[in-house]
Amino acid sequence: MEAAGSVSAGVTPAVAVVDGAGTVIGWTGAAAELTGYGAADILGRPIGTLLPLDGHDRGGERADLPRTGLTEVRRRDGEVVMVRADAAPLSLGDAGSRQEFWLVSAIPAAIDLATGTGPLLESLMSSFPVAMAIWDRNLRCVWFNEAAERLSDGYPYYRIGRSLTEVVPGIDTQALQDAMREVLADSRPTIDREARWSHGDQERELSVSLLPLAGADGRPLGVCSVALDFSSSKARDHLDLLREASVRLGSTLDVMETAQELAELAVPVLADYVTVDLPEAMLAGTEQLQRPAATEVGIPVFRRAGVASVHDGAPESPWKRKETVSVPPGSPFMEVLHSRRPHLERVLDTSPGTWLDLDPARARTTHATGMHSLIVIPLQARGDVLGVATFARTSNPAPFTRNDLLLAEELVMRAALSLDNARRYTRERITALALQRDLLPHDLCGTSTVEVASRYLPSDTHGGVGGDWYDAIPLPGDRIALVVGDVTGHGINAAATMGRLRTAVRTLAYLDLPPDELLTHLDHLMAKEARGFDATAATCLYAVYDPQSGRCTMAAAGHPPPAIVTPSGDVTFPALPAGTPIGVELGAFQSYDLHLPAGTLLALYTDGLIETRQADLDAGMARLGDALAHAAPRSLTLERMCTSVIGSIVGDAPAEDDIALLMARIQA
Numbered sequence: 003m004e005a006a007g008s009v010s011a012g013v014t015p016a017v018a019v020v021d022g023a024g025t026v027i028g029w030t031g032a033a034a035e036l037t038g039y040g041a042a043d044i045l046g047r048p049i050g051t052l053l054p055l056d057g058h059d060r061g062g063e064r065a066d067l068p069r070t071g072l073t074e075v076r077r078r079d080g081e082v083v084m085v086r087a088d089a090a091p092l093s094l095g096d097a098g099s100r101q102e103f104w105l106v107s108a109i110p111a112a113i114d115l116a117t118g119t120g121p122l123l124e125s126l127m128s129s130f131p132v133a134m135a136i137w138d139r140n141l142r143c144v145w146f147n148e149a150a151e152r153l154s155d156g157y158p159y160y161r162i163g164r165s166l167t168e169v170v171p172g173i174d175t176q177a178l179q180d181a182m183r184e185v186l187a188d189s190r191p192t193i194d195r196e197a198r199w200s201h202g203d204q205e206r207e208l209s210v211s212l213l214p215l216a217g218a219d220g221r222p223l224g225v226c227s228v229a230l231d232f233s234s235s236k237a238r239d240h241l242d243l244l245r246e247a248s249v250r251l252g253s254t255l256d257v258m259e260t261a262q263e264l265a266e267l268a269v270p271v272l273a274d275y276v277t278v279d280l281p282e283a284m285l286a287g288t289e290q291l292q293r294p295a296a297t298e299v300g301i302p303v304f305r306r307a308g309v310a311s312v313h314d315g316a317p318e319s320p321w322k323r324k325e326t327v328s329v330p331p332g333s334p335f336m337e338v339l340h341s342r343r344p345h346l347e348r349v350l351d352t353s354p355g356t357w358l359d360l361d362p363a364r365a366r367t368t369h370a371t372g373m374h375s376l377i378v379i380p381l382q383a384r385g386d387v388l389g390v391a392t393f394a395r396t397s398n399p400a401p402f403t404r405n406d407l408l409l410a411e412e413l414v415m416r417a418a419l420s421l422d423n424a425r426r427y428t429r430e431r432i433t434a435l436a437l438q439r440d441l442l443p444h445d446l447c448g449t450s451t452v453e454v455a456s457r458y459l460p461s462d463t464h465g466g467v468g469g470d471w472y473d474a475i476p477l478p479g480d481r482i483a484l485v486v487g488d489v490t491g492h493g494i495n496a497a498a499t500m501g502r503l504r505t506a507v508r509t510l511a512y513l514d515l516p517p518d519e520l521l522t523h524l525d526h527l528m529a530k531e532a533r534g535f536d537a538t539a540a541t542c543l544y545a546v547y548d549p550q551s552g553r554c555t556m557a558a559a560g561h562p563p564p565a566i567v568t569p570s571g572d573v574t575f576p577a578l579p580a581g582t583p584i585g586v587e588l589g590a591f592q593s594y595d596l597h598l599p600a601g602t603l604l605a606l607y608t609d610g611l612i613e614t615r616q617a618d619l620d621a622g623m624a625r626l627g628d629a630l631a632h633a634a635p636r637s638l639t640l641e642r643m644c645t646s647v648i649g650s651i652v653g654d655a656p657a658e659d660d661i662a663l664l665m666a667r668i669q670a
């Protein structure tokens with residue numbers, strides 16, 4: 003039998019006529035050739051002799067007739083052939099003597115696939131550039147495409163009727179047989195399985211996927227194998243590029259970083275020069291973008307978010323990262339934005355009269371660098387156009403191909419989803435940060451006996467701004483209440499909850515409640531508010547200082563203790579009763595008294611200052627103690643001391659969590 007791609011589209015199907023009882027009453031020569039049964043052997047016998055039956059009625063359809071679709075036929079020699087079967091009813095005679103018959107036709111699956119008349123996807127046609135084959139339940143090849151035929155010299159199993167169980171010197175198919183039988187058994191595909199084989203002087207590395215094929219009755223009939231040959235360095239590089247893209251793209255929720263990652267990934271494997279241009283609104287993360295807005299002259303303005311080149315300094319780009327980029331009308335960039343379809347220009351036309359005449363900057367660099375092939379692709383995600391990605395070749399003399407375009411589209415599609423996620427995150431983070439800063443005190447002030455200063459540092463790595471807060475509340479008798487807290491979670495909801503808690507603490511503070519009672523009321527209030535919604539909790543430290551007695555009374559709700567720096571420079575952390583977080587409604591809070599002489603320094607903080615992935619709370623508190631001990635003897639103002647403490651602990655590294663720091667100095 004010839005390969006599937008070479009079978010004529012005019013092959014005659016095997017046809018049988020079956021009466022109402024399921025008995026064969028008509029039989030064609032093509033049916034005899036397909037099954038090995040002549041007319042004398044089969045006429046008068048039930049059609050079930052040839053078809054694998056389930057014996058169940060199928061809603062009015064005869065149980066002894068096949069469904070339309072893929073099924074199997076038993077040949078006279080015992081072999082089972084995969085076919086595409088059709089069963090159509092026939093009515094003969096007049097109304098009084100009408101008889102019901104069935105016309106059953108079958109075409110071998112190999113022929114069916116070659117002609118494209120079967121139910122399988124068009125992607126299984128012979129011209130598909132990936133090696134594909136279909137194997138029956140005995141692991142025999144029943145169809146393969148032209149790409150598989152090109153491998154058949156070194157891999158002889160790509161032959162109609164050839165079984166993987168046959169032994170070929172130098173080729174071990176046992177692992178592939180086991181994988182196929184597993185797919186047949188559980189009907190679950192196997193994706194991207196690496197395989198290697200050698201035959202003579204040929205060595206191949208393949209990425210093989212195995213897909214189960216079910217018949218019309220739902221039973222497994224065979225396996226479709228899809229093999230991507232990446233033995234050549236180019237194919238292997240392309241596969242490695244896609245694998246690296248799946249890891250790197252989206253690893254950060256920063257728009258500029260994601261754009262730069264896309265540019266760097268594609269150089270030099272795909273292109274010599276890559277740019278990613280995004281509109282202003284995309285970078286700001288504050289507007290819902292449908293299409294980039296135009297200026298008065300009709301030229302959209304972008305920012306260069308990513309650029310990479312095989313040449314140092316990217317001489318192909320007239321604009322550096324973050325600089326404004328304009329594109330002229332009639333250019334491929336405008337065409338892509340308007341049509342939302344990619345642009346492939348295998349040989350870049352730089353002759354007079356093209357769009358480059360309207361873009362002198364690009365024209366100069368195009369001619370100077372020898373740019374000769376171009377791909378421009380829109381960055382699209384969830385219905386929005388986010389910008390454009392441009393790929394060009396200068397040093398590589400080969401023009402872009404259609405396969406290069408497909409690879410570039412795959413990269414851009416993955417990057418666009420990551421960019422959209424980063425855009426949404428940035429927009430929400432900016433909103434939450436604005437809300438957070440608006441809800442924090444703007445005019446924090448102490449009293450005549452207590453000087454205060456504060457710092458707030460938002461997180462750079464979490465999914466949004468958190469709910470850290472601080473406050474200093476003047477009370478009657480020249481007393482002052484100091485409070486710091488941290489709402490669980492991040493984002494707008496955490497910031498809004500923080501604002502409600504800060505307002506509640508101020509209201510309860512004016513009732514002149516002791517710290518433990520204030521936290522109890524706050525716990526009940528938050529628990530009552532959270533009923534019916536997602537559970538929210540918070541930690542809090544509340545302290546009241548009385549200058550008349552020099553006594554500071556404080557209570558904690560699951561919050562780290564304050565740091566106390568004595569006038570002599572010693573740093574201690576009082577052993578406060580830990581308490582339970584706010585919102586769990588347990589009310590287990592106790593007040594703790596301390597005497598604070600003049601010159602004492604208090605530091606109230608949230609856990610973002612002392613806790614990291616590499617260090618626990620105890621290690622962080624030790625670092626804070628060292629920073630305070632180093633800064634205290636230098637007679638710094640409280641403002642500069644806040645800066646010094648955060649700088650020595652956090653440094654230039656991005657904050658892993660929000661940080662709130664409230665410092666208070668007891669005056670004489």
